[in-house]
Amino acid sequence: MAEERTRREVLGQLAQFPCAAMLLACCGPLASLAQASERRYNAKDHYYGMGIQVDKCIGCGRCVEACKAENDVPREPFYFRTWVERYQIRAGGEVKVDSPDGGIHSFPPTEEDKDVLRSFFVPKLCNHCDNPPCVQVCPVGATFKSQDGVVLVDQDYCIGCRYCIQACPYGARFLDPRTATADKCTFCYHRITKGLLPACVEACPTGARVFGELKTLASPLRRMMRMSKLAVLKPSLNTEPKVFYSDLDGEVR
Amino acid sequence: MAERFEHLRAALGQVQGYIYPNEIELHWGLLVVLYPYITGLVAGAFILASLAKVFRVKEVEPTYRLALLTALAFLLVAPLPLLAHLGHPERSFEIFLTPHFKSAMAMFGFVYAWYLMVVLLLEIWFEYRADLVRWSEREHGVRRILHWLLSLGSRSLAPEAVAFDKKAVHVITLVGIPSAFLLHGYVGFIFGSVKANPWWSSVLMPIVFLFSAIVSGIAMVLLLYYLTTLLRRRELDMKCLDKLASFLLYALIVDLSLETLDFIHRLYESEESIEILATLIFSRLFMSLTIVQILIGTIGPLLLLAAGRFSSLPAELKRVSYFIAALLVQVGIFSTRWNVVIGGQLFSKSLRGLTAYKLELGGIEGLFTAIALLVLPFVILFVLLKVLPPWPEARERPELATPGSAAGEGVKAGEDAAEDAPLGA
Numbered sequence: 001m002a003e004e005r006t007r008r009e010v011l012g013q014l015a016q017f018p019c020a021a022m023l024l025a026c027c028g029p030l031a032s033l034a035q036a037s038e039r040r041y042n043a044k045d046h047y048y049g050m051g052i053q054v055d056k057c058i059g060c061g062r063c064v065e066a067c068k069a070e071n072d073v074p075r076e077p078f079y080f081r082t083w084v085e086r087y088q089i090r091a092g093g094e095v096k097v098d099s100p101d102g103g104i105h106s107f108p109p110t111e112e113d114k115d116v117l118r119s120f121f122v123p124k125l126c127n128h129c130d131n132p133p134c135v136q137v138c139p140v141g142a143t144f145k146s147q148d149g150v151v152l153v154d155q156d157y158c159i160g161c162r163y164c165i166q167a168c169p170y171g172a173r174f175l176d177p178r179t180a181t182a183d184k185c186t187f188c189y190h191r192i193t194k195g196l197l198p199a200c201v202e203a204c205p206t207g208a209r210v211f212g213e214l215k216t217l218a219s220p221l222r223r224m225m226r227m228s229k230l231a232v233l234k235p236s237l238n239t240e241p242k243v244f245y246s247d248l249d250g251e252v253r
Numbered sequence: 254m255a256e257r258f259e260h261l262r263a264a265l266g267q268v269q270g271y272i273y274p275n276e277i278e279l280h281w282g283l284l285v286v287l288y289p290y291i292t293g294l295v296a297g298a299f300i301l302a303s304l305a306k307v308f309r310v311k312e313v314e315p316t317y318r319l320a321l322l323t324a325l326a327f328l329l330v331a332p333l334p335l336l337a338h339l340g341h342p343e344r345s346f347e348i349f350l351t352p353h354f355k356s357a358m359a360m361f362g363f364v365y366a367w368y369l370m371v372v373l374l375l376e377i378w379f380e381y382r383a384d385l386v387r388w389s390e391r392e393h394g395v396r397r398i399l400h401w402l403l404s405l406g407s408r409s410l411a412p413e414a415v416a417f418d419k420k421a422v423h424v425i426t427l428v429g430i431p432s433a434f435l436l437h438g439y440v441g442f443i444f445g446s447v448k449a450n451p452w453w454s455s456v457l458m459p460i461v462f463l464f465s466a467i468v469s470g471i472a473m474v475l476l477l478y479y480l481t482t483l484l485r486r487r488e489l490d491m492k493c494l495d496k497l498a499s500f501l502l503y504a505l506i507v508d509l510s511l512e513t514l515d516f517i518h519r520l521y522e523s524e525e526s527i528e529i530l531a532t533l534i535f536s537r538l539f540m541s542l543t544i545v546q547i548l549i550g551t552i553g554p555l556l557l558l559a560a561g562r563f564s565s566l567p568a569e570l571k572r573v574s575y576f577i578a579a580l581l582v583q584v585g586i587f588s589t590r591w592n593v594v595i596g597g598q599l600f601s602k603s604l605r606g607l608t609a610y611k612l613e614l615g616g617i618e619g620l621f622t623a624i625a626l627l628v629l630p631f632v633i634l635f636v637l638l639k640v641l642p643p644w645p646e647a648r649e650r651p652e653l654a655t656p657g658s659a660a661g662e663g664v665k666a667g668e669d670a671a672e673d674a675p676l677g678a
Contacts (some may be wrong), residue, residue, distance in 0.1 A: 004278055034307070069578065077274060078278055080275055095605075097271035133447075134308070139361070159342075162340070165275075165280050167447055169449035169600055171273025179340075237448055
């Protein structure tokens with residue numbers, strides 16, 4: 001049975017509202033901190049992959065630039081966490097592939113465009129293989145697959161033997177000349193763990209790159225995968241890449 | 254850093270076709286060529302030594318101790334090129350502390366330690382123990398102290414003790430043969446198991462490595478036996494040389510057959526990579542593979558050895574032909590290692606292009622370091638030969654040995670006993 005409240009009590013409670021609101025405003029940052037710690041990133045809840053819609057890539061090279069800037073990749077044209085290749089398939093069947101400076105400044109016009117049957121761009125990056133040969137060969141375990149499916153390198157642990165670079169079939173790794181340790185794409189791990197997108201995905205003007213969860217049915221990546229004809233690179237090597245290409249030409253290696 | 258970028262920019266100009274942009278830097282250079290070359294010599298020399306002990310090939314007995322010391326000298330140097338090549342050599346101990354057991358390379362430390370500690374050092378110690386005791390009894394000064402220390406307090410020259418030494422050597426050699434196979438087969442596995450690289454990825458790789466190791470090891474001991482004997486102004490034991498040449502010839506034939514099998518197999522299977530590998534062989538590797546490895550390093554020595562073994566050449570000419578053959582074999586095996594290690598990185602994994610390797614002179618991974626690392630084993634061997642002379646005259650001096658100890662191996666004692674003191678005494 002509800003207690004009957006006096007007018008005085010009701011007025012008193014009403015007066016508490018502004019005070020409480022002010023208090024809350026002051027504690028705002030604290031409160032959100034508390035909330036954040038409650039929603040702390042849990043790697044077990046995620047499993048990442050990337051989809052690349054080859055037909056959407058225009059070869060502008062913004063992804064390469066964004067990656068270099070975001071991840072402080074050496075600017076020299078020998079170190080890439082991601083790069084874009086251009087394929088030109090000529091009437092005679094011969095294939096010309098180029099990637100000047102990793103495609104960072106986009107591409108020069110094709111010279112003999114008359115006899116080019118078709119041409120397309122293919123963004124490349126670490127495939128974050130489910131069965132990664134680079135992880136297998138690392139003698140100290142400095143490179144590893146995290147619980148959320150991202151292949152990472154521990155810069156403080158890597159001895160710089162470069163076996164992983166040899167073992168990667170995709171040329172996705174390099175030795176950072178500043179740290180003398182192996183380096184590669186991390187899917188922008190520092191961003192994705194905060195709920196942001198990888199820099200290359202964010203920078204792509206055509207939405208050719210789709211990043212997301214592989215195990216959540218409703219994710220944009222899963223949607224793209226449902227809607228496309230998919231392929232991975234070098235499937236015969238059984239590395240089980242988690243970068244999926246749609247409309248990939250058979251010439252791409 | 255600027256120099257490195259300059260170097261890479263120069264390499265960029267050498268690219269033919271398309272290579273992945275990260276492939277412009279060639280990661281395993283000359284030092285990584287040295288590593289399989291040196292471990293191959295270790296394994297080969299040890300297998301030769303085991304011929305004398307386990308398979309009782311009496312003719313090669315004069316090279317037994319020399320082969321052991323050669324193996325040790327090269328084994329001590331084997332990890333150095335790897336260490337110098339690491340980006341963080343100061344972290345290399347992590348391979349021992351936190352090895353990643355799925356990595357072929359992580360096993361290096363254990364295979365190496367096993368081979369050095371359990372096989373080579375133990376075998377050499379048991380082999381020399383009785384001599385160390387005898388030497389320290391009659392010598393003076395530093396050598397006396399050194400030999401006394403090296404005998405590790407095990408001073409008995411009783412027949413049972415000496416018999417135990419012999420037995421121990423036999424057992425260790427028995428364990429040592431599979432260990433030597435492991436040591437070098439494992440190096441082959443490091444390359445052969447890289448599925449990303451069609452030039453390396455082959456199940457034959459460990460076996461090919463092993464036989465080329467045996468070839469290079471026998472040839473190296475032959476060279477060293479030849480040179481040390483001449484330098485000491487002694488007679489070359491022609492029977493021993495003939496036997497060494499025979500084994501070298503057989504090993505070369507097996508090695509060549511295996512390589513040919515590998516070649517034909519690749520050609521017949523004609524996988525996706527065949528085109529780029531063919532281009533590689535006929536352009537960037539033509540000199541080092543066809544000319545140096547096959548013609549100069551394999552066919553040449555085969556002919557020379559066959560001529561020495563199966564024709565009635567005078568002994569002097571035979572000797573020289575063996576010597577030249579052994580020398581050519583070293584060149585050949587070195588280029589074999591080069592063709593595997595460097596060759597495997599000269600083509601792109603996109604299978605669409607070739608790159609080039611430009612050897613640096615200076616720097617930690619340059620030519621001078623490599624030369625120093627190749628000379629170092631000979632310096633170590635020189636010291637070892639002084640401390641543990643393997644010569645028969647140093648070993649058997651019945652008049653100085655305590656009674657009973659020389660009984661087991663006194664057959665040849667007379668021949669050299671009259672000669673002067675051991676080299677370096």
